[in-house]
Amino acid sequence: MKKTPKRRKGKVGVSSYNGVLRLSIPRSLCGGKQKYLYLGLEDNLTNRQVAEVKAQQIEADILYERFDPTLERYRPQKTVIPEQKPSQETLAQLYKQYIEIKRSSVRPGTWRGNYLVMLRHLQRSPFANTNPDLENTGYAQKILDWASQNLTPDTCRRLMIHLNACLKxxxxxxxxNLTRSPFEGMAGKVKKRIKKSEDEETDINPFTKSERDAIIEAFKTRFQHRQYYYYVAFCFYVGCRPSEAIALTWEDISDDLSKITFKNAIVAAVGGKQKCSGLKTQSKRVFPCNNQVQNLLREIQSTRQSAQGLVLTSTKGKVFSTSSFRKAWVKVLNQLDIEYRKPYQTRHTFITLCIDAGRDAKDIGKWVGNSAEIIYQNYAGHRAGLSVPEI
Incomplete structure (x- = not known):
């Protein structure tokens, strides 16, 4: 019977156990005990070649008396793959994605005057180019601290509201990878400013009736072109928002000039002015014209060049420029020695004079697009000559 040849002394064998390759270490090197080095490789031709190379490496170490009896030197080296964290964008980048999604659902003026403004504040903050540690609630507090020191209280509060909505x-x-927004409740931490809000809708400082009439007369007589006069008189007599006035077309006015339907607005947007369907607080509203307004419309109508064009235009027949108008507005108020107020006060003046005339707040609200509650809350305290009655 032919004997199976014995492995020579110092020879490392390659074998398979349960489909996995292993190396057999000579007993003479392991105190007479059989030791195996499992390579963690599937038994196939390619891996067999790898195992043979590893066996030859061990044999060379045995030959040159540098064999490692612990076998640690020969064990498969684990490739350490760094943990891949999900890519994390900066807070400014995340907010930019958010406002792009919101862009189609908000008015251009709101997107430009609110969302883009908040983005610019973020971009100039120390957090613009950092990966936010959103898991750390202290990160949101740091942003609040920065905003409180560098922005007005109102702007700071709005920024916290926007960031909270973004993170939600x-x-x-x-x-x-969050369960809730870290900016939740941050807006409530902003200290409220004591001085009166400068928002156009709530900064109410109306002109008196005599001041109103003097301003209208000045624009009528002191300028070669009558476009400014038409605009000023219309805003004072109708009480609409400037954005609504400059968007009005003759198609929005009934043939007998008895009513005006406001349904559009022209607002500042990225790249210039933009016409928007709908109004700030409603889709449309109807204004009943009194004789004062009808006479003004007839006067404007006599100079119009188109039956479908804009009612109030620039001197070149284009969209009325409220920014250019402001220069003339400042000049007229200075000449009349009247305290400066923004042109938006024409709206507040109309509402206040209607209240002085005894009109019901519900009716006034319908004319100007406000609720009766807003009329009572914001305008009742601005009535001229208000005194306690004898009771």
Whole structure:
């Protein structure tokens, strides 16, 4: 019977156990005990070649008396793959994605005057180019601290509201690994400013009736072109928002000039002015014209060049420029020695004079697009000559 040849002394064998390759270490090197080095490789031709190379390496170490009896030197080296964290965008980048999604659902003026402004504040903050540690609630507090020191209280509060909405969106859409927005409740931490808000809708300082009439007369007689006069008189007599006035067309006015339907606005947007369907607080509203307004419309109508064009235009027949108008506005008020107020006060003046005339707040609200509650809350305290009655 032919004997199976014995492995020579110092020879490392390659074998398979349960389909996995292993190396057999000579017993003479292991105190007479059989030791195996499992390579963690599937038994196939390619891996057999790898195992043979490893066996030859061990044999060479045995030959040159540098064999490692612990076998640690020969064990397969684990490739350490760094943990891949999900890519994390900066807060400014995340907010930019958020406002792009919101862009189609808000008015251009709102997107430009609110969302883009908040983005610019973020971009100039120390957090613009950093990966936000949104898991750390202290990160949101740091942003609040910075905003409180560098922005007005109102702007700071709005920024916190915007960031909270952004992170809620990011959480719900799985863009961040959070269960809630870290900016939740931050807006309530902003200290409220004591001075009166300068928002156009609530900064109410109306002109008196005599001041109103003097301003209208000055624009009528002191300028070669009558476009400014038409605009000023219309805003004072109708009480609409400037954006609504400059968007009005003759198609929005009934043939007998008895009513005006406001349904559009022209607002400042990225790249210039933009016409928007709908109004600030409603889709449309109807204004009943009194004789004062009808006479003004007839006067404007006599100079119009188109039955479908804009009612109030620039001197070149284009969209009325409220920015150019402001220069003339300042000049007239200075000449009349009347305290400066923004042109938006024409709206507040109309509402206040209607209240002085005894009109019901509900009716006034319908004319100007406000609720009766807003009329009572914001205008009742501005009535001229208000005194306690004898009771």
């Amino acid at each position: 969106w990011a959480t719900e859409s799985k863009r961040v």
